[in-house]
Amino acid sequence: MTIHIPFDNSYARLPDRFFTRLAPTPVRAPALLRVNEALAHALGIDPKALGTPEGVAVLAGNAVPPGAEPLAQAYAGHQFGGWSPQLGDGRAILLGEVVGRDGIRRDIQLKGAGRTPYSRMGDGRAWLGPVLREYLMSEAMHALGIPTTRALAAVTTGEIVLRERPLPGAVLARVAQSHIRVGTFQFFASRQDDDALRTLTDHVIARHYPEADTPLDLLDAVIGRQAALVARWMGVGFIHGVMNTDNTAISGETIDYGPCAFIDTYHPETVYSSIDHYGRYAYNRQPDILVWNLAQFATCLLPLIEGDRAQAIEAATEAVHGFAPRFQTEWTQVFRRKLGLATAEDGDAALAHGLLEAMAAGRADFTLTFRGLADGSAAAAFADPAPYHAWEGGWIARLAREGATPETRATALAAANPAIHPRNHRIEEAIAAAVDGDLDPFERLLATLAHPFETTPDARRLGHPPAPGDEVRQTFCGT
Structure with missing residues (x-):
């Protein structure tokens, strides 16, 4: 069966200094793990063709299909606040x-496709664990309605990748509206290449x-999308883990699932990433870090903004300062829905913050607390329910002012609060089984995460918090 991918490559038509043209590095013995059939169909690609030997060769990087123009993108970035003038696609x-x-x-991108000029000391490869983690996380985020890159397919390579120990190699076919980042703009701004900007x-x-119509309009639009994106992250307890400027997508999508995680027991300063030693990217710091990243983006655009430099700085600064009220509006809308509120009152944000404070004090599970609001079981998600009961009366009084029926309210709450998220221990279980050749836990978890608002037996089982001793307290970067 001939594989046909209807390529139309606009980025490849940009000047050569935007990228390096090169083909993926072939692997020894590629084998298909999974094809996302629904996504393939949406892209106009026959999923059955992707599963053929010819299709697997394309997904592994062993063959370049007609119409493809393979390249590695150049970009720079601030990583944990430290400036790196050249990063780029080091393994994609x-x-x-x-x-x-x-x-x-x-875009269709192969992640783990071999060394590029931007690999630095890396081998350009990925091992199976991060590939499956990104597949699960990105598809879960999509099912939750959060803008994200997605997984088109995953293959094993038949090769060993050396990390702390020998591990099976894999390649992820990733799809995004683009892979252009704040760091892409920084790459050219740092070189004072105004034409490229x-x-x-x-x-x-x-x-x-x-x-x-203008660069300032672009800045304003990116700020709006990013404010909405991170507010949605906060609404599901998601922690990106590496919110570097090179991981901030201009499209407003969630990108680069490295040591990311969802909160189990809630605390605002939760950090899972093993490389975030000082909590720079903790759950509650994500909005502040986003402002910092957007300020770097604004700085890149200064040479293009109308007026002299002082006027450009003033206009860009005003735009970035507008992030805070926009984010607060988005955050309040997200949490208003999570509390089952159909109307707006001035005290709604304070009511939501009050519940989060009660959750931190009572050591509550994030997802089960909000899901439990629909059926009255929220208190059961607390190790100490006293803070919840102290908060609950104000919420009940607020609901009473809306006049909705209990049935209508329960339906709205269940539609706003997922029954399951990708819990760290379940992801690790799926990865460990896959390394041993058993994909069933991965497939079952993936299928359940595709319908996160449905309370099914699998959702109850896979969505249950980890037992003592089963907690995964650290997540790791896939490199």
């Missing part, structure tokens, strides 16, 4: 772009923000 190859059945243009800005406006 952009095969090309397709315009899906919905009219949206998306203009070209990149025009490309991003045409691709993602056609309503924007």
